[in-house]
Amino acid sequence: MGRPSKKAERTEEILQAFYRCVARYGIEGSTLERIAEESGLKRSLVRHFVGNRDELISLLVERVIDQSDNQWRAFIDSLPAAQVSAPLLEGLFCDQYSDAEYILVIESLIFAAGRDETLRQRMQQWLQRFTDDVVMLLQRDYPSADIDSLEAVSFGIISIYFNLDSLAPLAMNQHYRQPARTAAQRLIDSLEKT
Amino acid sequence: MGRPSKKAERTEEILQAFYRCVARYGIEGSTLERIAEESGLKRSLVRHFVGNRDELISLLVERVIDQSDNQWRAFIDSLPAAQVSAPLLEGLFCDQYSDAEYILVIESLIFAAGRDETLRQRMQQWLQRFTDDVVMLLQRDYPSADIDSLEAVSFGIISIYFNLDSLAPLAMNQHYRQPARTAAQRLIDSLEKT
DNA sequence: TCTTTTATTGTCACATTTGACAGTTAAAGA
DNA sequence: TCTTTAACTGTCAAATGTGACAATAAAAGA
Numbered sequence: 001m002g003r004p005s006k007k008a009e010r011t012e013e014i015l016q017a018f019y020r021c022v023a024r025y026g027i028e029g030s031t032l033e034r035i036a037e038e039s040g041l042k043r044s045l046v047r048h049f050v051g052n053r054d055e056l057i058s059l060l061v062e063r064v065i066d067q068s069d070n071q072w073r074a075f076i077d078s079l080p081a082a083q084v085s086a087p088l089l090e091g092l093f094c095d096q097y098s099d100a101e102y103i104l105v106i107e108s109l110i111f112a113a114g115r116d117e118t119l120r121q122r123m124q125q126w127l128q129r130f131t132d133d134v135v136m137l138l139q140r141d142y143p144s145a146d147i148d149s150l151e152a153v154s155f156g157i158i159s160i161y162f163n164l165d166s167l168a169p170l171a172m173n174q175h176y177r178q179p180a181r182t183a184a185q186r187l188i189d190s191l192e193k194t
Numbered sequence: 195m196g197r198p199s200k201k202a203e204r205t206e207e208i209l210q211a212f213y214r215c216v217a218r219y220g221i222e223g224s225t226l227e228r229i230a231e232e233s234g235l236k237r238s239l240v241r242h243f244v245g246n247r248d249e250l251i252s253l254l255v256e257r258v259i260d261q262s263d264n265q266w267r268a269f270i271d272s273l274p275a276a277q278v279s280a281p282l283l284e285g286l287f288c289d290q291y292s293d294a295e296y297i298l299v300i301e302s303l304i305f306a307a308g309r310d311e312t313l314r315q316r317m318q319q320w321l322q323r324f325t326d327d328v329v330m331l332l333q334r335d336y337p338s339a340d341i342d343s344l345e346a347v348s349f350g351i352i353s354i355y356f357n358l359d360s361l362a363p364l365a366m367n368q369h370y371r372q373p374a375r376t377a378a379q380r381l382i383d384s385l386e387k388t
Numbered sequence: 389t390c391t392t393t394t395a396t397t398g399t400c401a402c403a404t405t406t407g408a409c410a411g412t413t414a415a416a417g418a
Numbered sequence: 419t420c421t422t423t424a425a426c427t428g429t430c431a432a433a434t435g436t437g438a439c440a441a442t443a444a445a446a447g448a
Contacts, residue, residue, distance in 0.1 A: 002423025003415040010425090026309065028222050031405060043406090045426065052407075104308060111305040114298055115220065148376070155370065156354055156377030163353035176349065182342070183350030183381060190380040195447040196393025204395090225435060236397065237436090243395095246437075 010049045011059075013039050018060050023104040027057060027112045061119065064105055065126050076133055084137050085188050092161050093181040130158050142191040153187045160184050204243045205253075207233050212254050217298040221251060221306045255313065258299055259320050270327055278331050279382050286355050287375040324352050336385040347381045354378050 017039030021030035032053065036043040050056050075091050113123040134154035135147075142150070160180050211233030215224035226247065230237040244250050269285050307314040328348035329341075336344070354374050 001417040001421085003413095003425065005424065007424090024309070026222070026305070028220070029309075033405070042427065044409095044428080047407080048425080107305065107308060111220070111301065114301060115218070115223075148373075149380075152373040152376035152380065155373035156350065156381070159357035159374070159377070160350055160353040163357050179342075179346040179349035180353070182346035183353070186343075186346065186381055186384040187350070187377060190384055195391085195445095197395065197443095197445040199394065201394090227435065238398080238439095239396065241437075 007049055010041070010045065014041065014046055014050050014056075015060055015063055018056060019064070019105060020101065022060065022108050023101040026108045032056075061109060061122065064109060065122065068106070068126070069129070072130065072133070076137065079137065082140060085141050088134070088137055089181060089184055089188070092157070093177060093184065127158070127162075131155055134158060138188065138191065145191045149191060153191060156187045157184045201243055204235070204239065208235065208240055208244050208250075209254055209257060212250060213258070213299060214295065216254065216302050217295040220302045226250075255303060255316065258303060259316065262300070262320070263323070266324065266327070270331065273331065276334060279335050282328070282331055283375060283378055283382070286351070287371060287378065321352070321356075325349055328352060332382065332385065339385045343385060347385060350381045351378045354381075 014035065018030060018035050021034050021038050025034065032043050032046055035056070036046050039046070046056075050059065079087055079091075109119070109123060113120040131151070131154050134157055135150045138150050138153060139145070160183055163180070208229065212224060212229050215228050215232050219228065226237050226240055229250070230240050233240070240250075244253065273281055273285075303313070303317060307317040325345070325348050328351055329344045332344050332347060333339070354377055357374070
């Protein structure tokens with residue numbers, strides 16, 4: 001009985017609006033007013049459905065990380081069991097993952113992590129998973145490579161990949177996509193020698 | 195005649211305070227109040243000597259970039275004419291450049307560049323210089339390498355280097371310093387084949 | 389001492405952001 | 419129609435940040 005709840009629906013709208021605001025203004029710059037305007041709701045409603053700023057941020061962080069994890073998980077699951085290097089690079093450095101809004105949001109989270117211990121730990125484990133997974137993938141193609149080499153190469157690839165993100169506004173242009181991929185390729189090739 | 199001006203002295207104090215605030219709170223979070231408190235001056239004085247927020251930010255950006263440029267310039271000038279790769283890596287990945295405060299400030303500038311067209315261009319050329327210089331340096335040791343390879347390797351090294359910065363709060367621990375350096379070394383070694 | 393210049397303090401007005409809450413309206417079932 | 423539940427609106431108070439400016443104090447030279 002009673003009026004049906006729109007909490008789920010509204011929460012979704014609000015989080016999407018928050019997401020867009022973070023891309024444009026960063027986390028700190030995303031005031032409740034802006035989020036409300038972006039979502040087309042009153043500020044009171046934003047508070048009513050989601051809560052205060054802190055709860056809002058927590059929800060967004062979880063959502064973005066989950067989304068990123070799912071995408072990544074789906075990606076590495078789609079890779080073949082052997083000869084994985086080429087499609088790995090293809091997937092990492094193709095335009096598909098270059099959603100500008102997503103990049104700016106990730107960048108905002110990384111930046112905020114520098115000033116928030118909790119978020120830092122959250123992002124740290126998020127980042128660690130990438131490296132671990134790449135090590136695991138490369139091990140398929142180069143089973144005789146020692147673990148230090150694999151970790152160094154993985155770290156390099158991840159660095160190059162996220163560099164395009166964190167320096168996105170600086171290095172985002174097409175100009176840097178090719179060198180990035182080539183450098184990653186060279187790192188992988190360096191495992192051949194072993 | 196008249197009371198002697200303290201403009202130069204105070205401006206220095208204010209900029210140093212601003213610098214510390216940016217490391218702690220980011221640019222947007224560095225209010226005039228905080229800067230005043232950090233410098234031990236009244237907010238009115240901050241305005242009196244330096245001006246409003248925008249002028250303050252301009253001054254800090256120029257100072258940080260100049261400082262960074264000078265350090266980098268001095269570093270590459272100190273490198274030998276030949277066999278430059280090893281000392282280059284040594285210089286890049288030693289602890290000397292791992293000043294946590296400096297890293298956080300650079301990170302703040304990069305982040306802010308994502309939302310400010312003028313700053314973006316400023317940082318872009320700042321970043322470009324690193325890549326260009328590394329290409330030039332590597333060319334000494336590998337004169338027969340083609341320009342695309344040199345650019346890719348340079349881009350990779352710079353990415354790995356700045357990754358430690360931009361992901362500093364996430365990857366700053368000693369754990370990542372060794373893989374970073376090893377990966378960079380492998381990139382350089384990949385130029386041997388040519 | 390007087391004047392000039394600048395440092396320094398203090399305060400007012402205005403805008404923004406946020407938290408809290410009262411009050412109203414809409415949608416369901418009884 | 420009545421009740422219940424929740425959506426929705428509006429507004430007030432407190433805190434914060436900023437720009438502007440008046441007023442005072444200090445340090446120099448004349």
